[in-house]
Amino acid sequence: MISVIGIGPSREDMTFRAVDAIKSADVIITYKSYVKYIQDLVVGKELILKGMGDEIKRAELAISKSKEGKHVALVSSGDPGVFGMGNVLFQIIGKYSGVKVEVIPGVTAVNFSAGMLGAPLHDFAVISFSDILTPISEIKRKVKAASEADFVIAIYNPLSKTRTKPFEESLKILLETKKPETIVGIVRSSEDGVDVSITTLDKLSTSKINMSTTLIVGNSMTYIEEGYMITPRGYRVSYPIHQLSREFYEKYLKGDVNEGPNIGCEYYPCHNHPQNCKFCYCPFYPCGEGSTGGKWIKDKGLWSCEDCEWIHNDKTVECIQTKLPQIIEEVDDLKNNKKELLKLRRDCIYNTRESS
Numbered sequence: 044m045i046s047v048i049g050i051g052p053s054r055e056d057m058t059f060r061a062v063d064a065i066k067s068a069d070v071i072i073t074y075k076s077y078v079k080y081i082q083d084l085v086v087g088k089e090l091i092l093k094g095m096g097d098e099i100k101r102a103e104l105a106i107s108k109s110k111e112g113k114h115v116a117l118v119s120s121g122d123p124g125v126f127g128m129g130n131v132l133f134q135i136i137g138k139y140s141g142v143k144v145e146v147i148p149g150v151t152a153v154n155f156s157a158g159m160l161g162a163p164l165h166d167f168a169v170i171s172f173s174d175i176l177t178p179i180s181e182i183k184r185k186v187k188a189a190s191e192a193d194f195v196i197a198i199y200n201p202l203s204k205t206r207t208k209p210f211e212e213s214l215k216i217l218l219e220t221k222k223p224e225t226i227v228g229i230v231r232s233s234e235d236g237v238d239v240s241i242t243t244l245d246k247l248s249t250s251k252i253n254m255s256t257t258l259i260v261g262n263s264m265t266y267i268e269e270g271y272m273i274t275p276r277g278y279r280v281s282y283p284i285h286q287l288s289r290e291f292y293e294k295y296l297k298g299d300v301n302e303g304p305n306i307g308c309e310y311y312p313c314h315n316h317p318q319n320c321k322f323c324y325c326p327f328y329p330c331g332e333g334s335t336g337g338k339w340i341k342d343k344g345l346w347s348c349e350d351c352e353w354i355h356n357d358k359t360v361e362c363i364q365t366k367l368p369q370i371i372e373e374v375d376d377l378k379n380n381k382k383e384l385l386k387l388r389r390d391c392i393y394n395t396r397e398s399s
């Protein structure tokens with residue numbers, strides 16, 4: 044039996060299952076730098092340490108030892124299925140018969156980094172910038188596709204001293220397809236610990252990036268709140284319909300609201316002139332997402348739209364009004380159909396976003 048085990052980024056992040064599997068193995072095969080994380084678990088066992096680039100040899104050795112009837116622990120950092128030994132082993136397993144394998148997942152760099160940054164992941168892609176086994180053209184194609192589809196993108200192995208081209212060329216693609224102010228989380232591990240910082244795509248400096256860094260590039264809705272990087276999923280926040288909003292939507296449903304700027308309003312411009320006042324009261328209130336500039340008023344339980352100008356853009360208004368009649372037939376639908384409204388909001392944010 045071969046247990047392909049992911050030990051995560053450090054001993055503290057190992058799962059109980061990974062610890063138990065290493066304890067019960069007869070032979071431990073791993074990359075020599077990982078042994079420090081499992082030193083106390085390998086005492087009295089056959090320990091085989093290999094170097095970087097010896098992955099196929101490690102997998103072959105694991106198979107040969109298991110065929111001798113031994114329980115082998117083939118140990119990867121992170122998760123064995125994410126650029127780890129799982130892929131290597133399964134690539135050659137067809138050469139042999141009767142090899143039993145179990146895969147024990149570990150905390151991969153993207154999960155670890157996301158935890159350090161806050162909650163940056165929604166739908167996401169993981170791309171390694173290592174071009175040792177992958178042509179740069181493939182890396183660039185994947186970066187472009189993921190960026191255009193507005194995935195959050197986690198980048199492994201972004202940069203080394205000798206290998207800078209995948210990073211430089213991919214950053215160019217990201218800047219062409221995403222807004223320059225797109226949020227980027229940087230998590231760099233070293234012997235001294237973990238360094239975490241958050242910046243924007245246009246300010247991304249190579250000084251903090253090396254092979255032990257994971258980058259998480261946000262999507263068009265990612266924002267920073269209280270120092271955390273957040274990509275909202277769009278959960279529904281319950282809230283009563285404000286009386287003024289009710290009165291506004293009663294008029295809206297009768298087609299009796301202002302088109303374009305309402306210059307005659309005593310509060311005009313409540314944001315910036317010129318602004319479209321068609322949705323004087325936002326149909327998504329309270330969206331509870333800071334991606335458009337809205338924010339919670341602390342300790343009051345109130346949502347403030349003061350810094351959200353998005354709802355007053357012509358393109359936004361055009362996008363919303365095409366689908367809104369299918370969702371709101373009466374004012375109470377602002378509450379009853381909130382999930383559909385929030386989906387419409389996300390759709391319109393995506394469709395009204397502008398890249399650099």
Ligand code: SF4
Pocket residue numbers: 325326327328329330331332335336337338347348351353354
């Ligand atoms: S105005 Fe903006 S911040 Fe306020 S609820 Fe609407 S979308 Fe959200």
